Amino acid sequence: xxxxxxxxxxxxxxxxxxxxxxxxxxxxxxxxxxxxxxxxxxxxxxxxxxxxxxxxxxxxxxxxxxxxxxxxxxxxxxxxxxxxxxxxxxxxxxxxxxxxxxxxxxxxxx
Amino acid sequence: xxxxxxxxxxxxxxxxxxxxxxxxxxxxxxxxxxxxxxxxxxxxxxxxxxxxxxxxxxxxxxxxxxxxxxxxxxxxxxxxxxxxxxxxxxxxxxxxxxxxxxxxxxxxxxxxxxxx
Numbered sequence: 001x002x003x004x005x006x007x008x009x010x011x012x013x014x015x016x017x018x019x020x021x022x023x024x025x026x027x028x029x030x031x032x033x034x035x036x037x038x039x040x041x042x043x044x045x046x047x048x049x050x051x052x053x054x055x056x057x058x059x060x061x062x063x064x065x066x067x068x069x070x071x072x073x074x075x076x077x078x079x080x081x082x083x084x085x086x087x088x089x090x091x092x093x094x095x096x097x098x099x100x101x102x103x104x105x106x107x108x109x110x
Numbered sequence: 111x112x113x114x115x116x117x118x119x120x121x122x123x124x125x126x127x128x129x130x131x132x133x134x135x136x137x138x139x140x141x142x143x144x145x146x147x148x149x150x151x152x153x154x155x156x157x158x159x160x161x162x163x164x165x166x167x168x169x170x171x172x173x174x175x176x177x178x179x180x181x182x183x184x185x186x187x188x189x190x191x192x193x194x195x196x197x198x199x200x201x202x203x204x205x206x207x208x209x210x211x212x213x214x215x216x217x218x219x220x221x222x223x224x225x226x
Contacts, residue, residue, distance in 0.1 A: 030213075031213070035215075041220075042217035042218060042220055043200070045214050048210050048214065087152065091210065091213055096141045096158075096204060096213050097143075097158060097168075098213070099155065099169075100145075100152045100153040101152055102152040
């Protein structure tokens with residue numbers, strides 16, 4: 001089975017940096033995904049990691065350590081529109097089935 | 111190109127009633143899935159399909175049926191609704207393949223179901 005943990009909620013100030021951690025224990029692993037979900041909307045894809053290391057996409061970066069079962073999503077230069085939930089998901093060994101963590105709600109304050 | 115389309119967006123049912131949530135995608139995706147999202151519990155996989163004619167159970171399949179007669183459509187059926195099925199339901203699809211990029215899920219807008 002899969003067990004994925006991430007903090008429930010985080011608060012940060014506009015312009016600052018926030019790091020959202022995700023730890024996982026899985027019976028199979030074929031990549032880790034991050035999604036953003038604004039309140040009342042569908043999740044949208046942000047990034048994925050297959051190999052260890054840092055992947056950067058503009059203001060967002062995601063890091064993976066497979067040996068530690070650990071990932072983080074780094075949000076830089078926070079904007080008010082970044083207030084949302086961020087979902088960590090692990091892909092099964094087959095690759096197509098995603099198991100999600102409970103999500104981290106990020107509140108950006110002025 | 112509409113992506114993933116779910117209907118209805120909102121539905122209120124009485125306990126014991128049946129209904130079908132519709133999901134259609136126009137991206138020629140092989141993989142389709144249904145999740146439910148409850149406060150504090152994240153997205154939980156109900157059923158999934160890796161292609162037409164093939165379906166399988168996810169983490170929380172009880173009380174739900176699915177079928178996949180075409181590549182485009184993947185309806186979710188509640189045979190006898192219960193208050194515990196009050197939730198937001200998301201349909202999601204992906205190309206599916208050996209590269210991780212092929213497994214990025216595209217989600218529908220969601221269907222909010224209330225069972226009284």
